[in-house]
Amino acid sequence: MSSLNFDALVVGGGIIGRCALYHLQRLGLERVGLVEQFGVEHNRGSSHSHSRITRSAYVNAGYVRLMQVAHTQEWPRIEAEAGQTLILPTDGCFFGATGSKIEKYAQAVIDTGVDCEVLDVKNAQARFPMFRFPTAAGAIHDRTAGVIAASRTMTALLQLVTKSGATLLTDTRVLDLDVTTDPIRLTAQQGEERLALHADRVVICPGPWATQLLPFLQPRLQVIRQTVGYFVLSGAAADFEIGRWPVWGNLGAPHGEIFYGLPAFGREGIKIARHVISGTDDTPDQGADEIEPAEIDKLRQFLESEFVPPVERLVGAEHCYYTNTKTEDYIVDLHPDTERVAVGAGFSGHGFKLAPLCGRVLAELVTEGRSSIAEFEAMRRTFSIAGP
Ligand SMILES: Cc1cc2nc3c(=O)[nH]c(=O)nc-3n(C[C@H](O)[C@H](O)[C@H](O)COP(=O)(O)OP(=O)(O)OC[C@H]3O[C@@H](n4cnc5c(N)ncnc54)[C@H](O)[C@@H]3O)c2cc1C
Structure with missing residues (x-):
């Protein structure tokens, strides 16, 4: 069995793991590594495809404040580097x-x-003439919103961490970790070979596979597969691009369904999905199976009832996994049995925009025991393994 030693190791190469690794290096750790069970670009977890929404509008002031830190400090830092x-x-x-x-x-x-500006329906219709707002009571115009170039971000982060000397162990699956040893010992499988990985600090960001490595999270997490559709609507292609077409979310009726969408970016068609937060617990290992026509019908029906431009055609569809907590709050905390391991899980349907901030917090927690972001510390309980 080969053996490798690290100052810090990150398990999981999704957006959270990449951001955590980037920040571990910023904190000065040198022998750092990333273990990813698939290749660097795969579409089996939660972080693939071209785009994600960013916004300040959120369900409570705590998240809005976190977004202010993310928008003014964390995203600009990564963009600059x-x-x-x-x-x-x-x-x-x-x-x-x-x-x-x-x-x-x-x-x-x-x-x-x-x-952000709170609008009544009449003003919302004037400002966003692409929507009918048949059931809305009001709207928020978020001027801080935007499209995150998601796959570009994933690639940029990987380039940054490898340029700074990180070791990448791809197609390598962590089978278990022993948190009682010093350093922490992880056993991994790479092809036919077993690896023994030793690390002083470990950050675990396993996305929808979280409960396989961290069974104690089982009561808190539910994995739900999402279906995304890409549609062409009637009109000039430029009308559906960034700057002309908004990022949007219909927060539904009480207990009703939630839909959201983005302009065309990186591929043909505007993006739309239904935000599914309850239902059966899916397994991410079921692979890329077929898109269900009933799911696409729901997206099409929503477009037809809520949007002014008629739907021309579906031009693509894909799956992606949410790993939901009941409250949709993330888990960003230290492992219950050791402060040498941090856990980033349950990023639900909204983890991308706050990933640079959460990556920083995870890196700081595992090296210093607390984060330097006051807005996060104020919400620490919300993000704890025990739950809010
Ligand atoms: C359809 C869809 C739309 C979304 N839209 C938005 C949006 O608009 N805005 C927003 O902010 N967020 C959005 N999100 C949410 C956001 O994308 C996720 O919260 C985020 O990508 C979660 O990243 P992650 O790193 O936790 O998980 P993942 O990306 O799944 O990464 C986990 C990684 O860990 C690896 N791994 C797991 N177990 C092991 C192991 N044992 N050994 C080695 N490797 C392992 C996996 O292979 C995987 O690569 C959306 C999500 C979906 C599905």
Whole structure:
């Protein structure tokens, strides 16, 4: 069995793991490594495809404040170091019926004074003429919103960490970890070979595979497969691009379904998905199976009832996994049995935009025991393994 030694090791090469690794290096750790069970670009977890939404509008003021840190410090830092634009501004439009989460969102943006405007339906229609708003009670115009160039970000982070000397162990699956040893011992499988990995510090970011490595998270997590559709609507292609078409979310009716979407970016068609947060517990190892026509029908029906431009055709579809906690709050905490291991899990349907901040927190927790971000420390309990 081969053996490798590290100052810090990150398990999981999704957006959270890459951000954690980047920050471990910023904190000065030198012998750092990333273990990923698949290749560097795979579509079996939660971080693949071209785009994600960023916004300040959130369900409570705590998250809005975290987003302010992410937008003003964390994303610009990565963009500057990567020498690339990773967030492309476009208006955000978030709306919902009376009694939906829109009321909490509106209160949170008012309380924090962030650059968002609460609109009645008449004003929302004037500002966002692509929507019909048949059931909305009001909307939030989020001027801080944008499209995250997601796959560009994933690549940029990998380039940054490898340039700074990180070791990449791809196609390598961590089978178990022993947190009682010093250093921490992880056993991994790489092809036919077993590896013994020893690390002073470990950050575990396994996405939808979390409960396989961390069974104690079982009661807190549910994996739910999502279906994303790409549609062409009637009109000039430029009308559906960043700057002209918003990122948006319909927060639904009370207990109703939630849909969200983005402009065309990186491929043909606007992006739309239903935000599914309850149902059966899926397994990410079931692989890329066929897209269910019933799911696509729901997306099409939503477009037909809520949008002014008629739907022309479906041009693509894909799956992606959410790893949900019941409250949709992330788990960003130290391992219950050792402060030498940090855990980033349960990033639900909204983890990408806060990944640079969460990666920093995970790196700081595992090296210093606490994070230097006051806005995170204020919410520490929300993100604890025990739950809010
Ligand atoms: C359809 C969809 C739309 C979304 N839209 C948005 C959005 O608009 N805005 C937003 O902010 N967020 C959004 N999200 C959420 C966001 O993408 C996720 O929260 C985020 O990608 C989670 O990243 P992760 O690193 O935790 O998981 P993953 O990306 O799944 O990464 C985990 C990695 O760990 C590896 N791994 C697991 N176990 C092991 C092991 N034992 N050994 C080695 N490697 C292992 C996996 O192979 C995987 O690569 C969306 C998610 C989906 C599915």
